[in-house]
Amino acid sequence: MSTIIVFPSARKTRPLASLMWERTLQDLIRGLRANKKDEAKFIAQAVDEIRREIKNKDMELKAGAVLKLTYVSHSASQKSTFLNCDYRS
Secondary structure, X not given: OOOEEEEOOOXXXXXXXXXXXXXOHHHHHHHHHXXXXXXXXXXXXXXXXXXXXXXXXXXXXXXXXXXXXXXXXXXXXXXXXXXXXXXXX
């Protein structure tokens, strides 16, 4: 039997097991900074997790997934913009 945690703000109950493996935006940022050498692999794993979270019926989990996806896509676009800049002007 799993433990149920009640969040006062949302008035929803979520099983403890779903909270244990859920990575927050802050965890994602820390992971990106810690995996500089193998960043592409880390991002691929994170996007797979985000896909699973978006398919979930829990709206809180979906909202967190959208935040993470926004951060990953924004940082990727910033990197490509930075790499494509012409500094010879």
